[in-house]
Amino acid sequence: MSEHPHVEPAVPQMSGPRLTDFAAALAFPLDPFQQDACRALEDGHSVLVCAPTGAGKTVVGEFAVYLALQAGTKCFYTTPIKALSNQKYADLCARHGKAAVGLLTGDQSINADAPVVVMTTEVLRNMIYASSSSLIGLTHVVMDEVHFLADRFRGAVWEEVILHLPEDVRLASLSATVSNAEEFGEWMTTVRGDTTVVVDEVRPIPLHQHMMVGPRIYDLFDTTAEPADLPRRERRRGIVVNPELLAAVRRRLTADGADRWQGRGGRGFGSRNFRPLPRPDVITRLDRDGLLPAITFVFSRAGCDAAVLQCLRSGLHLTTEQEAAEIGRIVDEHTRELPRADLEVLGYSTWRTALERGIAAHHAGMLPAFRHTVEELFVRGLVRAVFATETLALGINMPARSVVLEKLVKYNGETHAELTPGEYTQLTGRAGRRGIDIEGHAVVLWQPGVEPATVAGLASTRTFPLRSSFRPSYNMAVNLIDAVGVERSRALLEMSFAQFQADKSVVGLTRGIERNEATLAKLRDELGGADSEILDYLTLRADLTAAEREHERRGRQDRRQEAVASLVVLRPGDIVAVPAGKHSGLAVVVTADQDAVDPRPQVVTPDGWSGRLSAGDFPAPAQLLGRLRLPRHVDHRTGRGRRDIASALRSKGLSAPRRPKRGKSKAHNREIDGLRRRLRSHPAHDRPDLESLTRLGERYHRLLRETQQQRRRAEATTDSLARTFERIVALLTERGYLTGGDDPETTDAGDRLARVYAEADLLVAECLRHRIWAGLSPAELAAVASSVIYESRTDDVISVRGPTGPSRTALAETIRMCDTLRADEVRHRLPPTREPDLGFVTAAFTWANSGSLTDALIAADTAGRELSPGDFVRWCRQLIDLLDQVRTCTDDPELARTAGRAVGAIRRGVVAIDPTAE
Structure with a gap:
């Protein structure tokens, strides 16, 4: 389906000389949606194209490139x-030759003045804020994967670019299929002018859905049956699940001796004897059915690597001798620059053997050179079975004949969650190679808890709304104010897609408020009118209930504050009594936590459990019972470490005191007592019909409270971004980054903050302004700076000390600065800056001191952070980005030189190798 709000209806033949010439040079005919979108671009419109993975959206982007080259623009x-x-x-x-194309990705700059430059969206955002001369002559911008603006960490960058690009620049925005494309296009038209929305929901390669039960593959849907032919629970939105599949599942459950199972997506097996089909057998079955090459999504890096090892141990071969020799040649070409000494720690031998057999893993933990090799071999058809995490689904050009899903749950960074229909579609969208396959195949592996109806629901749902994640940041605020002033900045925020969607939600809230007001008027009439005696009495009664609840809430709050105060002062070695929770009893503190809002000290109990306690475990303040002398380097992560601490705690011979009973407060609340007296003396107190009227009054006041809440939500939603912006401005003014007054301007410190694009932008700026990072060596600076960009994959808190005296001091000062900043953010009701993470400090220091990759990874492991080679390279490159920012924005010449030397010390070996440069 295509929709054209601003373009004449499509005509069958190609129109426009540029489009005709462009299409003539292609090896394939343009699909109708591609013609529609390209025609809109040639007619001078911006365009939003939403189409499935593999449909050929990038052709529209390439036409934008072609238009700029033909016009002599950028x-x-x-x-x-x-x-x-x-x-x-x-x-x-x-396509166009290296002379015409450049690349800018933060850590790479190739031919930056070319008429066509490929870049990450962050780079373009930074160019806009810096008023770069490179923007002169720019006529077209392609925004590939524009639906990424929903990303909660980096999505705001897309909206910043869309809002701030010069008005005469045409956008070619390419998105996966979303259900609110028209809403997004309406916003684009509002902020950018004429925007044509082109939506295509037809996959160029049909996708067939299957489930694999044991060694057999069944179709998921029965296309011949009518929904009425099956029981209601086995129907899904008018789509019928294959009865043969359902029968096979029932037989398998019976054969396995299954108990009643619960959950979805494979969580909580109910079968006592279930054993999944070994991965080599799954691949062999796919091969026998002609369904290779296949990508199997595992959702775990370790799971991907383990799958490859399983296939190797089984003796599985998917290649001929000639193919294996060709694979070896390509591997040699891609890895010739790798230091030979690092090959063992990289697992090179196993990786190469698997590739030569046509098997590979693909995940972010791999070295970039290894990942790129896998991608090239897979596209060439030489690697036929890849076990991958979901990161592969984001735009990497690795289509397969089949996609296999082992489970329907994945870890989202916080918890294990079921796949959404959008995620399912994104993953299975890799199936079907255009120009090679006539159809693609999605195969879900059955296990107890994975119901065919659930899979059918995922496969048939077509509602994937795009939601904005736009939020103002410190860096954004100073850049906006410096560029357009505070009033215009506020207006730009109000033009964001986030505010556009919020304002639409207010319309629904307003309608609800109007309906409630009409109902409230009717209820008032039934109670005798607004001035009636009974309504006055019932209002008094509602006030009493509210006052009693508030009194109880304040009591709970006071008790929590007392508990928080008692936890904040705890130190390692303190033995406390835990009065509540499943770990009540004795505990010894191993890691303190001085968070003034929600302290969560790490403890070890006499039975060897280690975890974090919170104020919720202490209905009464924590009681200090004694002290335990802890080892100098506490290691509660290992079983042995926990057992040693638990044994020492038990040897103390302490016992937890009885939990004190919490008596009811005898203090009377004057407001409550007064309301009770007024109720008893009210003329309506003894009315015979009071009970029935009370029920009516409760309904009235319940609806009244709901309406008031809706009104507050509407008011908060209307200017939520503007309020956050005002709080940011207040904090930045307080800390000297903006001048005071009604029309603040950036100070020198604010100008430097404008060039810091790290997540912890204000913390970095404060460390530079207060000279916390001054006087360090290049390796020490790399180690300390890593603490503000690195983020551990686990929540474990590990005590890491800086490798040298100066680095320890700088790290302590950085943490202290973060604590004061977070306190100010809480006071201003802003999200607190993420605390420094010291898990990469020793690895960064070792590498910057010319250590080997092996030494750096061992250093990380010694510090309690096991790092994969791919993660190590990724964090090193992010560290290079930050150090480059430090170099360009500090006003300390010596620190700038040190940052430059630190960049050079890190950008070497595996970190410097660009796998795409061949």
Whole structure:
């Protein structure tokens, strides 16, 4: 389906000389949606294209490039991640020649003045704020994967770019299929002018859905049956699940001796004897059915690596001798720059053997050179079975004949959650290679708890709304104010897609308020009118109930504050009594937590359990019972470490005191006592019909409270972004980054903050302003700076000390600065800055001191942070980005030189190798 709010209806033949010439040079005919979108671009409109994975959206982006080249102007091609930028750069170089194409990704700059430059979206955002001369002559910007603006961490960048690009620049925005494309297009039209929305929901390669039960593969749907032929629970939105599949599942459950099972997506097996089909057997079955090459999504890096090892141990071979030799040649080409000494720690031998057999893993923990090799071999058809995490689904050009899902749950960074229909569609969208396959196949592996009806629901749902994640940041605030002033900044925020969606939600709230007001008027009439005696009495009664609840709430709050105060002062070695929770009894503190809002000290109990306690475990303040002398380096992560601490605690011979009973407060609340007296003396207190009227009055006041809440939500939603912006301005003014007054301007410190784009931007700026990072060596600076960008994959708190005296001091001061900043943020009701994470400090220091990759990974492991080679390279490159920002924005010449030397010390070996440069 295509929709054209601003363009004449499509005509069958190609129109426009540019489009005709462009299409003539292609090796394939343009699909109707591609013609529609390209025609809109040639007619001078911006365009939003929403189409399934593999449908050919990038052709529209390439036409924007073609238009700019033909007109002698510039086109920027933006992507959400560096890997996609590298891939697109290679594609455009092959099409237009290296002289016409450049690449900017933060850590790479190739031919930056070319008429066509591929870049990450962050780079374009930074160019806009810096008023870069590179924007002169820019006529087109391609925003690939624009639906990434829903990303809660980096999505705001897309909206910043859309809002701030010069008005005469045409946008070619390419998105996966979303159900609110028209809403997004309406907003684009509001802020950018004429925007044509083109939506295509037809996959170019049909996708067939299957489930694999044991060694057999069944179709998921029965396309011949009518829904009425099956029981209601086995129907899904008019789509019938294959009865043969349902019968096979029932037989398997019976054969396995299954108990009643619960849960979805494979969580909580109910079968006592269930054993999943071994992965090599799954691949063999797919091969026998002609369904290779296949990508199996495992959702775990360790699971991907384990799957490859299983296939190797089984003796599985998917290649011929000639193919294995060709694979070996390509592997040699891609890895010739790797230091030979690092090959063992990289697992090179096992990786190469698997590739030569046609098997590979693909995940972010792999070295970039290894990942790129896998991608090239897979596209060439030489690797036929890849076990991947979901990161592969984000735009990487690795289509397969089949996609296999082992489970329907994945870890989202906080918890294990079921796949959404959008995620399911994104993953299975890899199935079906255009120009090679006539159809693609999605295969879900059955296990107890994975119901066919659930899979059918995922496969048939087509509602994937795009939600804005836009929020103002410190860096954004100073850049906006410096560029357009505070009033215009506020107006721009109000033009964001986030505010656009919020304002639409207010319309629904307002309608609800109007309906409630009408009902309230009727209820008032039934109670005798607004001035009636009974309504006055019932209002008094509602006030009493509210006052009693508030009194109880304040009591709970006071008790919590007392508990928080008692937890904040605890130190390692303190023995406390835990009065409540499943770990009540004795505990010894091993890691203190001085968070003034929600302290969660890490403890070990006499039975060897280690975890964090919170104020909720202490209905009464924590009681200090004694002290335990802890080892100098506490290691509660290992079983042995916990057992040693628990044994020492038991040897103390202490016992937890009885939990004190919490008596009711005898203090009377004057307000409550007064309301009770007024109620008893009220003329309506003894009315015979009071009970029935009370029920009516409760309904009235319940609806009244709901309406008041809706009104507050509407008011808060209307200017939520503006309020956050005002709080940010207040904090920045207080800390000297903005001048005071009604029309603040950036100070020198604010100008430097404007050039810091790290997540912890204000913390970095404060460390530079207060000279916390001054006087360090390059390796020490790298170690300390890593603490503000690194983020552990686990929540374990591990005590890490800086490798040298100066680095320890700088780290302590950085943490102290963060604590004061977080306190100010809480006071201003702003989200607190993420605390420094010291898990990469020793690895960064070792590497920057010319240590080997092996030494750096061992250093990380010694500090309690096991790092994969891929993660190590990724964090090193993010550290280079930050150090480059430090170099350019500090007013300390010596620190700038040190940052430059630190960049050089890190950008070497595996970190410097660009796998896309061949």
